[in-house]
Amino acid sequence: MRTRFLSDTAALLGRSLRHVLRSPDTIITTSVMPIAFMLLFVYVFGGAVAAGPGRYVDYLLPGILVITIASGVSYTAFRLFLDMASGIFGRFQSLPIARSSVLWAHVLTSVVANAVSLAVVVLVALLMGFRSGAGVAAWLGIAGLLLLLTFTLTWLAVLPGLSAKSADGASAFSYPLIFLPFVSSAFVPTRTMPGPVRAFAEHQPVTSIVDTIRALFAGRPVGDDIWTALAWCVGVLVIAYVLAMAAFRRKLA
Amino acid sequence: MTEQEVPAIRVRGLEKAYKRLKVLRGVDFDVARGQVFALLGSNGAGKTTVVNILATLLKADAGTATVLGYDVATHGADVRESISLTGQFAAVDEILTGRENLVLIARLRHVKDPGAVADALLERVSLTDAAARRVATYSGGMRRRLDIAMSLIGSPPVIFLDEPTTGLDPQARLEVWAAVRELAGRGTTVLLTTQYLDEAEHLADRIAILHRGRIIVTGTLAELRALLPPAEVEYVERQPTLEDVFLALVGDEPPQDEPQQDEPRQDEPRQDGPGGAEPDRDAGDGHDVRAASEERQR
Ligand SMILES: Nc1ncnc2c1ncn2[C@@H]1O[C@H](COP(=O)(O)OP(=O)(O)O)[C@@H](O)[C@H]1O
Numbered sequence: 001m002r003t004r005f006l007s008d009t010a011a012l013l014g015r016s017l018r019h020v021l022r023s024p025d026t027i028i029t030t031s032v033m034p035i036a037f038m039l040l041f042v043y044v045f046g047g048a049v050a051a052g053p054g055r056y057v058d059y060l061l062p063g064i065l066v067i068t069i070a071s072g073v074s075y076t077a078f079r080l081f082l083d084m085a086s087g088i089f090g091r092f093q094s095l096p097i098a099r100s101s102v103l104w105a106h107v108l109t110s111v112v113a114n115a116v117s118l119a120v121v122v123l124v125a126l127l128m129g130f131r132s133g134a135g136v137a138a139w140l141g142i143a144g145l146l147l148l149l150t151f152t153l154t155w156l157a158v159l160p161g162l163s164a165k166s167a168d169g170a171s172a173f174s175y176p177l178i179f180l181p182f183v184s185s186a187f188v189p190t191r192t193m194p195g196p197v198r199a200f201a202e203h204q205p206v207t208s209i210v211d212t213i214r215a216l217f218a219g220r221p222v223g224d225d226i227w228t229a230l231a232w233c234v235g236v237l238v239i240a241y242v243l244a245m246a247a248f249r250r251k252l253a
Numbered sequence: 254m255t256e257q258e259v260p261a262i263r264v265r266g267l268e269k270a271y272k273r274l275k276v277l278r279g280v281d282f283d284v285a286r287g288q289v290f291a292l293l294g295s296n297g298a299g300k301t302t303v304v305n306i307l308a309t310l311l312k313a314d315a316g317t318a319t320v321l322g323y324d325v326a327t328h329g330a331d332v333r334e335s336i337s338l339t340g341q342f343a344a345v346d347e348i349l350t351g352r353e354n355l356v357l358i359a360r361l362r363h364v365k366d367p368g369a370v371a372d373a374l375l376e377r378v379s380l381t382d383a384a385a386r387r388v389a390t391y392s393g394g395m396r397r398r399l400d401i402a403m404s405l406i407g408s409p410p411v412i413f414l415d416e417p418t419t420g421l422d423p424q425a426r427l428e429v430w431a432a433v434r435e436l437a438g439r440g441t442t443v444l445l446t447t448q449y450l451d452e453a454e455h456l457a458d459r460i461a462i463l464h465r466g467r468i469i470v471t472g473t474l475a476e477l478r479a480l481l482p483p484a485e486v487e488y489v490e491r492q493p494t495l496e497d498v499f500l501a502l503v504g505d506e507p508p509q510d511e512p513q514q515d516e517p518r519q520d521e522p523r524q525d526g527p528g529g530a531e532p533d534r535d536a537g538d539g540h541d542v543r544a545a546s547e548e549r550q551r
């Protein structure tokens with residue numbers, strides 16, 4: 001059963017990677033919005049934003065990476081919705097396969113596609129003057145945290161993918177996720193915010209994730225932020241996974 | 254019971270409701286091995302619901318269904334090893350090419366040499382020339398042929414075809430009919446649903462009519478014809494078509510989109526709930542045509 005799960009997931013992963021390859025616009029679209037935000041904030045607002053010493057693009061990049069993932073995972077919801085609507089989901093489920101491999105293939109596709117989008121965004125940031133003194137371990141830590149965040153948000157995206165009534169509805173769930181970094185330490189330090197907003201910003205997941213990545217990029221110690229960030233990611237991942245599997249089983253009942 | 258005695262499909266007392274809409278109200282039928290069995294019913298009668306329960310995509314509220322002796326509720330994996338489903342709407346991947354679709358299913362069915370299997374099937378459904386094109390460019394008939402070819406991979410002994418010709422032009426329809434006949438020739442059991450009476454008439458060894466959530470009649474075409482009052486047979490020159498039988502049985506109601514939600518009629522005692530489905534009882538609420546005609550002969 002285990003080998004079947006792996007080989008079925010591999011076959012279905014090949015299929016959805018072909019989808020991504022044949023509509024590369026999905027990767028471009030995923031990177032374009034975060035890049036546009038980055039250009040806007042660095043070259044338009046950057047002069048007026050007091051984020052502390054150093055280049056603003058260095059301050060900004062971690063939040064931009066979070067936004068990249070948040071917009072990228074909406075394609076998982078979209079592609080899953082199309083599978084449901086076209087009936088191919090039903091066909092796969094009537095085959096003698098490990099049934100959950102259908103979901104895992106979409107999740108892994110999201111991981112690959114988001115990794116490419118993140119690499120594109122980092123390249124553009126480098127062109128814009130982003131520099132990091134991070135060593136190999138810090139880069140691995142950043143990659144690991146972004147990977148975990150991608151898994152978490154992708155499993156979250158599976159839910160609307162399975163239950164949406166329209167393609168637009170399936171992708172719309174990501175709007176609040178894209179908005180969340182704006183009320184965090186991603187663009188400006190939280191200390192400039194008024195009381196209640198600041199309280200929200202300091203206690204929502206994006207701030208701890210962004211602060212951790214920023215510290216790793218700068219070669220500073222990460223402190224407790226990393227544990228808060230991991231707790232948020234793992235906690236939401238477990239909840240999203242459980243809910244997604246329950247929704248999946250309901251589809252077959 | 255030996256292997257051979259287990260019917261390919263056995264359905265007893267199947268019930269299914271979507272919220273408050275009772276779609277199946279105790280469906281019973283058997284399909285013998287190697288048979289082409291047509292489930293005939295108007296739009297919304299519940300044909301797809303029956304097929305989806307048999308294909309383990311949906312769970313019944315009550316009753317039992319087995320495929321080659323495997324219970325769909327408890328032995329889903331064994332059922333899926335034995336069947337393939339061609340759904341009501343061609344379930345093909347538009348972004349992949351025709352060949353890639355077939356190779357994908359072949360890999361998921363774990364057959365040896367998926368590429369060779371795909372090429373042989375492309376040949377068989379006359380899609381070799383279009384094999385390298387994306388399915389998005391295919392016509393409706395080509396998609397249906399690919400769809401059916403995808404169901405043939407691994408030669409499952411039982412095949413479900415849900416309205417395989419709905420929406421096809423007459424030429425494509427004939428091609429699908431030929432494919433079904435070929436399957437029958439190879440000994441595959443085929444459960445076919447259709448709204449078209451002539452389709453059931455042309456293809457099926459046995460026909461069941463699903464109406465208001467029950468099988469109201471089952472039999473061969475000849476047995477169904479024998480149900481009509483003899484007078485009509487005498488005065489009408491042509492043989493009654495299945496359509497005549499259907500209309501006589503169902504009455505001249507306008508086609509229904511949804512089964513009515515009325516309660517079972519008083520004059521049809523039914524056994525409900527678990528245990529209500531004895532293996533060989535006649536459908537309490539339907540006719541068994543063979544039994545009925547045998548009675549007449551006695
Ligand atoms: N998932 C569903 N939720 C609610 N109602 C449904 C669902 N699927 C089918 N129905 C309803 O159940 C009835 C039977 O549907 P179906 O089995 O598709 O009939 P058929 O295939 O014979 O046309 C129809 O009235 C249809 O609208």
Ligand SMILES: [Mg+2]
Binds near residue numbers: 300302
């Ligand atoms: Mg149908």
